[in-house]
Amino acid sequence: MRLTAAVYRVPTDAPEGDGTLAWSSTTLTLVRAEADRHTGLGWTYGPAAVAPVVTELFAPLVTDLDPDDVPAVWTAMQRELRNAGRPGVAGLALSAADCAVWDLKARRHGLPLARLLGAARREVPVYGSGGFTTYDDERQHRQLAGWVHDQGIPRVKIKIGESWGTEVPRDLARMAAARRTIGDDTELYVDANGAYQRKQAVRVMRAAADLDVRWYEEPVSSDDLAGLGLVRDQVRPDVAAGEYGFDLVYFHRMAPYVDCLQIDVTRCGGITEFLRAAAVAAAAGLQVSAHCAPHQHLPVAAAVPNLRHLEWFHDHVRIESMFFDGAVPATGGGAAVPLDRPGNGLDLRTADAEHYRVG
Numbered sequence: 001m002r003l004t005a006a007v008y009r010v011p012t013d014a015p016e017g018d019g020t021l022a023w024s025s026t027t028l029t030l031v032r033a034e035a036d037r038h039t040g041l042g043w044t045y046g047p048a049a050v051a052p053v054v055t056e057l058f059a060p061l062v063t064d065l066d067p068d069d070v071p072a073v074w075t076a077m078q079r080e081l082r083n084a085g086r087p088g089v090a091g092l093a094l095s096a097a098d099c100a101v102w103d104l105k106a107r108r109h110g111l112p113l114a115r116l117l118g119a120a121r122r123e124v125p126v127y128g129s130g131g132f133t134t135y136d137d138e139r140q141h142r143q144l145a146g147w148v149h150d151q152g153i154p155r156v157k158i159k160i161g162e163s164w165g166t167e168v169p170r171d172l173a174r175m176a177a178a179r180r181t182i183g184d185d186t187e188l189y190v191d192a193n194g195a196y197q198r199k200q201a202v203r204v205m206r207a208a209a210d211l212d213v214r215w216y217e218e219p220v221s222s223d224d225l226a227g228l229g230l231v232r233d234q235v236r237p238d239v240a241a242g243e244y245g246f247d248l249v250y251f252h253r254m255a256p257y258v259d260c261l262q263i264d265v266t267r268c269g270g271i272t273e274f275l276r277a278a279a280v281a282a283a284a285g286l287q288v289s290a291h292c293a294p295h296q297h298l299p300v301a302a303a304v305p306n307l308r309h310l311e312w313f314h315d316h317v318r319i320e321s322m323f324f325d326g327a328v329p330a331t332g333g334g335a336a337v338p339l340d341r342p343g344n345g346l347d348l349r350t351a352d353a354e355h356y357r358v359g
């Protein structure tokens with residue numbers, strides 16, 4: 001089996017930012033796993049430094065391994081990271097490579113990946129996600145109205161915690177504006193990306209009591225587990241976190257402090273670890289929500305019984321629709337699980353993607 005990597009940088013369609021970070025482009029590292037004239041695709045969103053982890057650390061290890069033996073491939077790659085460190089760039093590389101190997105296995109057997117994994121559902125519930133702090137009122141309105149009124153998505157999320165929690169009046173005004181746009185029958189979610197302090201996070205949600213917020217993501221830093229638990233016990237919406245989880249132990253430690261665990265297949269260690277993390281959540285009585293990279297998630301999200309929903313993240317939806325034939329729309333609150341084509345159902349539009357290639 002051969003592993004290669006390519007890096008693409010795509011400018012956003014407008015400046016994007018949340019409570020603790022701002023960006024104007026997004027980098028996608030694509031891993032190809034090839035064997036017997038078949039090619040599996042996996043990707044992650046992260047810096048270009050992901051690529052050499054794949055080509056220098058993983059590729060030499062897997063040359064003689066059977067791509068059908070995904071656990072053997074995953075274990076070889078994961079053990080190789082002992083000294084480099086599993087979280088961060090190396091974890092992104094492991095995740096993309098694992099997804100590529102799973103896709104390769106499915107394609108070699110002529111099976112949809114969701115069929116190989118075994119599907120618990122044919123459609124994955126999604127929520128529209130964007131509402132960046134960098135948007136003006138008009139842009140936020142257009143985005144949310146598009147999801148709710150044009151696509152029929154009954155759940156939307158906006159970013160709050162602007163400028164590390166120093167713009168609370170604007171956060172509250174934007175939440176109120178979002179509620180006006182989406183009406184009473186759509187669930188409103190907010191994500192502070194860890195911007196608030198503990199009691200500040202509680203005060204913000206109490207000040208927004210009449211907006212019926214249902215999902216409060218990273219009200220405080222994900223590293224502050226006791227703080228997450230404190231906020232969870234003091235507010236009405238579900239408190240969620242987990243998007244920075246790079247290994248199983250992370251999810252095991254976090255589970256007692258949240259209402260729903262978020263897992264990102266492009267960070268956590270790929271499909272292999274996503275399935276195990278979902279089992280850890282189930283053992284704690286929790287559902288999981290898939291974080292971003294929607295088309296990388298669809299097959300594995302379909303396979304997880306205790307899935308709540310998948311984040312239909314504006315930035316990644318746009319890139320994946322540009323890069324892949326087979327990308328699906330989200331209409332009526334769900335995205336169809338790809339079951340009619342081998343693998344993840346996606347083919348890279350090589351010429352289109354090449355325009356953005358940086359490595």
Ligand SMILES: [Mg+2]
Binds near residue numbers: 191193217218243
């Ligand atoms: Mg988030």
